[in-house]
Amino acid sequence: MSTSSAGTAQPAARTFTVDRLIEFITRSYVAVGMPEADARTTATLMIEADLLGSDAHGIFRLPQYIRRAREGGFNLRPDIRIERETAATAVLDGDNAMGHLVVQRAAQIAIAKAREAGVAWVGLHHGNHAGAGAVYARMPLAHGMIGIYGAVGSANHLPPWGGMEMLLSTNPLAIAVPACEEPPVVLDMATTVASYGKIKARAQRGESMPEGWMMGYDGKPLLDPKRSNEGFLMPIGGHKGYGLALMIGLFAGSLNGAAIGRDVVDFNADYRSVTNTGQCVIAVNPAAFGDPQVIGRDVDRVVREMRSAKRLPGVDRIQVPGEGSHRRRETQLREGITLPAPLLDILARLAGDLAIAPLA
Amino acid sequence: MSTSSAGTAQPAARTFTVDRLIEFITRSYVAVGMPEADARTTATLMIEADLLGSDAHGIFRLPQYIRRAREGGFNLRPDIRIERETAATAVLDGDNAMGHLVVQRAAQIAIAKAREAGVAWVGLHHGNHAGAGAVYARMPLAHGMIGIYGAVGSANHLPPWGGMEMLLSTNPLAIAVPACEEPPVVLDMATTVASYGKIKARAQRGESMPEGWMMGYDGKPLLDPKRSNEGFLMPIGGHKGYGLALMIGLFAGSLNGAAIGRDVVDFNADYRSVTNTGQCVIAVNPAAFGDPQVIGRDVDRVVREMRSAKRLPGVDRIQVPGEGSHRRRETQLREGITLPAPLLDILARLAGDLAIAPLA
Numbered sequence: 001m002s003t004s005s006a007g008t009a010q011p012a013a014r015t016f017t018v019d020r021l022i023e024f025i026t027r028s029y030v031a032v033g034m035p036e037a038d039a040r041t042t043a044t045l046m047i048e049a050d051l052l053g054s055d056a057h058g059i060f061r062l063p064q065y066i067r068r069a070r071e072g073g074f075n076l077r078p079d080i081r082i083e084r085e086t087a088a089t090a091v092l093d094g095d096n097a098m099g100h101l102v103v104q105r106a107a108q109i110a111i112a113k114a115r116e117a118g119v120a121w122v123g124l125h126h127g128n129h130a131g132a133g134a135v136y137a138r139m140p141l142a143h144g145m146i147g148i149y150g151a152v153g154s155a156n157h158l159p160p161w162g163g164m165e166m167l168l169s170t171n172p173l174a175i176a177v178p179a180c181e182e183p184p185v186v187l188d189m190a191t192t193v194a195s196y197g198k199i200k201a202r203a204q205r206g207e208s209m210p211e212g213w214m215m216g217y218d219g220k221p222l223l224d225p226k227r228s229n230e231g232f233l234m235p236i237g238g239h240k241g242y243g244l245a246l247m248i249g250l251f252a253g254s255l256n257g258a259a260i261g262r263d264v265v266d267f268n269a270d271y272r273s274v275t276n277t278g279q280c281v282i283a284v285n286p287a288a289f290g291d292p293q294v295i296g297r298d299v300d301r302v303v304r305e306m307r308s309a310k311r312l313p314g315v316d317r318i319q320v321p322g323e324g325s326h327r328r329r330e331t332q333l334r335e336g337i338t339l340p341a342p343l344l345d346i347l348a349r350l351a352g353d354l355a356i357a358p359l360a
Numbered sequence: 361m362s363t364s365s366a367g368t369a370q371p372a373a374r375t376f377t378v379d380r381l382i383e384f385i386t387r388s389y390v391a392v393g394m395p396e397a398d399a400r401t402t403a404t405l406m407i408e409a410d411l412l413g414s415d416a417h418g419i420f421r422l423p424q425y426i427r428r429a430r431e432g433g434f435n436l437r438p439d440i441r442i443e444r445e446t447a448a449t450a451v452l453d454g455d456n457a458m459g460h461l462v463v464q465r466a467a468q469i470a471i472a473k474a475r476e477a478g479v480a481w482v483g484l485h486h487g488n489h490a491g492a493g494a495v496y497a498r499m500p501l502a503h504g505m506i507g508i509y510g511a512v513g514s515a516n517h518l519p520p521w522g523g524m525e526m527l528l529s530t531n532p533l534a535i536a537v538p539a540c541e542e543p544p545v546v547l548d549m550a551t552t553v554a555s556y557g558k559i560k561a562r563a564q565r566g567e568s569m570p571e572g573w574m575m576g577y578d579g580k581p582l583l584d585p586k587r588s589n590e591g592f593l594m595p596i597g598g599h600k601g602y603g604l605a606l607m608i609g610l611f612a613g614s615l616n617g618a619a620i621g622r623d624v625v626d627f628n629a630d631y632r633s634v635t636n637t638g639q640c641v642i643a644v645n646p647a648a649f650g651d652p653q654v655i656g657r658d659v660d661r662v663v664r665e666m667r668s669a670k671r672l673p674g675v676d677r678i679q680v681p682g683e684g685s686h687r688r689r690e691t692q693l694r695e696g697i698t699l700p701a702p703l704l705d706i707l708a709r710l711a712g713d714l715a716i717a718p719l720a
Binding site: 084086087088089091116117118119120121123146159160161162163164165167175177185187189193219236237239240241242243244246247249250251253254255256257260261262282284285286288289290294295298299301302305306307309310311312313315317318319320321 | 444446447448449451476477478479480481483506519520521522523524525527535537545547549553579596597599600601602603604606607609610611613614615616617620621622642644645646648649650654655658659661662665666667669670671672673675677678679680681
């Protein structure tokens with residue numbers, strides 16, 4: 001147990017196995033009426049986000065999801081179905097299910113279609129917040145395929161460039177490319193400098209934000225994450241990030257008949273309205289483009305070139321995207337996932353509310 | 361004719377019709393041995409870049425392309441062919457043709473395949489620099505489709521994040537989405553804060569660069585575009601832009617068996633080596649996702665929401681991506697394209713070299 005510099009006792013962080021955490025999340029969902037199989041799938045996908053280091057999209061979100069389930073915001077007995085399809089596309093009606101279930105289905109369909117068609121683009125409407133994009137972009141990797149994920153975020157935090165009215169979300173983009181001997185290259189980015197999840201995590205840890213993450217409505221930098229409702233997120237590269245967020249929004253929203261712009265329900269503030277969240281998953285089969293081994297070895301080469309590039313003074317190591325989360329995933333699978341004390345308190349209260357056994 | 365503030369005569373900019381410029385470029389290529397039809401196609405695509413406001417990718421590039429053609433860097437009698445295909449993908453061998461010809465062919469194939477398959481992803485190798493990405497991303501618009509274009513740029517200007525060795529190019533991404541009543545939404549961005557084309561144009565105009573465009577090898581901001589060989593471009597959003605550039609590079613390069621990383625030939629310095637440039641064009645058919653009219657009207661709505669958002673103090677107007685180039689295109693189609701005096705001088709010398717009639 002750690003102690004503060006003043007010597008007073010600090011609440012301790014604790015480490016759990018993946019199985020233990022999945023079990024706890026599963027029981028939480030079952031307690032609010034979700035079928036066991038769906039609960040376990042959702043739990044596994046949430047913990048996958050923690051494994052990859054996307055703490056703000058893992059078990060951290062459980063209280064919010066459970067509250068939405070209890071208040072009727074999710075359909076706990078959904079009929080997720082293909083509404084429309086071609087050889088290389090599909091549109092799913094998520095039937096307001098837990099977002100994780102709908103996006104996983106979209107990824108499975110994209111993988112199956114890309115096997116023959118070489119590429120497949122699957123969109124969905126009436127989904128919900130689905131956590132970390134990398135979780136879904138990585139799904140095609142197990143089939144030797146590239147995965148791409150885009151989403152309309154579940155709350156608007158970004159104004160159009162030059163504006164102060166938040167009409168776009170962080171609209172994340174995740175891309176996963178298989179290598180041969182190297183770990184896959186996996187990019188998972190918000191089109192804003194910071195994601196709202198990261199800001200929430202900073203607020204929970206009592207830390208401030210660097211300049212450039214948010215701007216206040218007064219046009220000045222906003223540094224206190226607890227005051228995040230007094231401003232908006234900044235896009236990467238100014239107008240470029242705005243353009244990218246808009247395009248991902250059109251792909252995941254307008255193209256699928258899902259919410260975008262003023263239609264978006266702020267799922268941090270409203271636990272009941274149907275969000276009509278839209279996402280898309282694209283799978284690309286390297287076998288349609290060449291010998292997958294040759295392509296994978298070229299990815300290896302590129303990764304190694306980046307990593308061995310001459311470094312700027314003071315830089316110890318150059319990484320490729322996804323290298324850090326890959327290492328973190330391996331370590332946490334072996335050593336377990338450590339949850340900070342404030343989150344443990346929240347989860348303990350949740351267990352009490354749901355009358356289930358606490359995490360132990 | 362404009363005069364300087366000191367009253368001395370300045371060389372004059374001059375305005376030409378689109379047809380006149382296409383004719384001049386066509387004659388230039390024919391003079392170095394390109395078949396007339398290919399010359400005219402290339403000329404039309406180059407002037408399309410000028411029309412859209414991408415001056416750095418239009419007629420401005422002609423002397424460089426002509427030099428490469430004369431020194432044997434292009435195959436002027438290429439056999440551009442489909443090497444591999446599925447219902448929704450194709451890989452083209454560009455046979456070291458003028459890049460514009462190869463990417464246009466890729467876009468045509470993507471459009472044809474997406475009509476049935478709903479989406480099509482066409483990659484190519486052994487292409488060359490093809491100018492402005494928006495030109496190709498916009499091609500599916502005429503068929504009611506979304507277009508996406510990605511490329512490995514034709515010279516490395518971007519190090520991996522934390523590095524100082526330039527192993528990536530600006531790797532541009534262009535996306536065009538049709539609306540219904542509104543002009544299409546068209547994003548055309550380098551993954552760097554500035555593109556090298558823009559920097560070249562600044563150098564030609566004798567202007568300096570803002571801080572944040574380039575970093576010198578000394579780790580300090582580089583402001584003089586004429587010293588651009590003393591540093592490297594900065595990615596948008598730091599490590600995010602690096603990740604995006606790498607991913608676009610893997611899609612356009614590794615997946616197609618095209619150059620990326622240390623393989624990339626600097627086409628600004630080497631006019632003879634085969635560049636093996638890679639690009640990809642994706643077409644997405646909204647009809648596979650829903651009623652194209654309904655989707656187009658939702659894009660209209662989103663565009664109008666962005667444009668009418670509450671503005672920050674001092675901002676006159678909020679734009680959506682592509683709005684400026686759309687207006688510029690309409691105006692220039694009507695009023696002609698104005699070329700600055702230094703470029704006119706260069707083109708006059710080129711006409712002399714090629715023994716063709718000068719622009720008049």
